[in-house]
Amino acid sequence: MAIAAESQAGEKPSSEVSAASDKQRRWNLSDFDIGKPLGRGKFGHVYLAREKKSNHIVALKVLFKTQLKQSQVEHQLRREVEIQSHLRHPNILRLYGYFYDQTRVYLILEYAAKGELYKELQKCKFFSEKRAATYISSLARALIYCHAKHVIHRDIKPENLLIGAQGELKIADFGWSVHTFNRRRTMCGTLDYLPPEMVESVEHDASVDIWSLGVLCYEFLYGVPPFEAKEHSDTYRRIIKVDLKFPSKPIVSSSAKDLISQMLVKESSQRLPLHKLLEHPWIVQNADPSGIYRG
Numbered sequence: 001m002a003i004a005a006e007s008q009a010g011e012k013p014s015s016e017v018s019a020a021s022d023k024q025r026r027w028n029l030s031d032f033d034i035g036k037p038l039g040r041g042k043f044g045h046v047y048l049a050r051e052k053k054s055n056h057i058v059a060l061k062v063l064f065k066t067q068l069k070q071s072q073v074e075h076q077l078r079r080e081v082e083i084q085s086h087l088r089h090p091n092i093l094r095l096y097g098y099f100y101d102q103t104r105v106y107l108i109l110e111y112a113a114k115g116e117l118y119k120e121l122q123k124c125k126f127f128s129e130k131r132a133a134t135y136i137s138s139l140a141r142a143l144i145y146c147h148a149k150h151v152i153h154r155d156i157k158p159e160n161l162l163i164g165a166q167g168e169l170k171i172a173d174f175g176w177s178v179h180t181f182n183r184r185r186t187m188c189g190t191l192d193y194l195p196p197e198m199v200e201s202v203e204h205d206a207s208v209d210i211w212s213l214g215v216l217c218y219e220f221l222y223g224v225p226p227f228e229a230k231e232h233s234d235t236y237r238r239i240i241k242v243d244l245k246f247p248s249k250p251i252v253s254s255s256a257k258d259l260i261s262q263m264l265v266k267e268s269s270q271r272l273p274l275h276k277l278l279e280h281p282w283i284v285q286n287a288d289p290s291g292i293y294r295g
């Protein structure tokens with residue numbers, strides 16, 4: 001077992017990892033058998049784990065409090081836990097609960113057996129239109145669900161997506177998400193995926209996620225994000241101008257380009273609404289309705 005310390009009581013109940021009878025229970029480390037490391041993040045490690053009572057397989061994310069404090073992300077983590085633990089969607093990674101001890105915070109997460117999408121994209125360089133459309137439509141459905149609950153993700157990008165055992169995509173990181181009824185001004189997320197209104201720090205709303213989904217769709221099909229540049233300042237400039245160019249290689253259908261062009265629109269209110277995206281001919285003709293890419 002890789003984690004040694006005794007953990008103290010956590011706070012949040014989890015309803016599904018264990019039997020319904022212990023709905024109000026507090027988790028601790030002795031509830032889990034710890035397996036192989038799954039990966040390393042900025043603030044700690046992720047392990048495969050099995051909840052002893054139910055035999056349910058989970059991913060246990062172990063975060064070091066000192067590192068969270070140093071980077072001043074405790075508030076962000078609290079928000080992430082609060083938001084992600086309330087979401088229930090096949091394309092959103094479940095957060096079953098959390099607990100902590102003196103030095104660490106533990107997140108009990110759904111296990112995504114096929115790992116990181118980012119690595120798949122690196123391996124393939126770019127995806128087929130069928131694969132890209134299947135992923136984009138399932139993400140659009142997940143975002144429609146989030147937006148209906150007044151949750152804006154604000155950081156959709158390949159690094160934040162995992163693949164489940166069936167090949168289904170899972171939004172995994174809600175570190176920049178907000179629960180909001182208002183328009184926001186905060187600057188967050190990774191530059192390449194930021195829409196013009198966030199680059200310019202003007203008010204933004206749920207349509208920022210439509211922009212990011214457009215960037216993601218482009219990156220799926222071309223292997224690079226659309227506004228990539230050597231210097232940050234050039235990426236800014238290209239985003240603000242919406243300097244969108246479609247290279248001749250790889251060959252991408254005009255229908256896909258049409259969809260991307262309707263999402264990467266500077267005026268946020270003019271971006272293609274997500275429910276309309278699901279009716280777009282490129283999605284209808286290419287996406288597997290099950291949301292599962294079968295290779």
Ligand code: AMP
Nearest residue numbers: 038039040041042046059109110111112
């Ligand atoms: P993170 O700290 O979230 O960046 O996670 C570090 C690495 O652990 C990721 O890049 C994944 O390879 C792996 N990982 C994180 N969460 C999970 C999960 N729920 N299921 C499977 N692998 C995961």
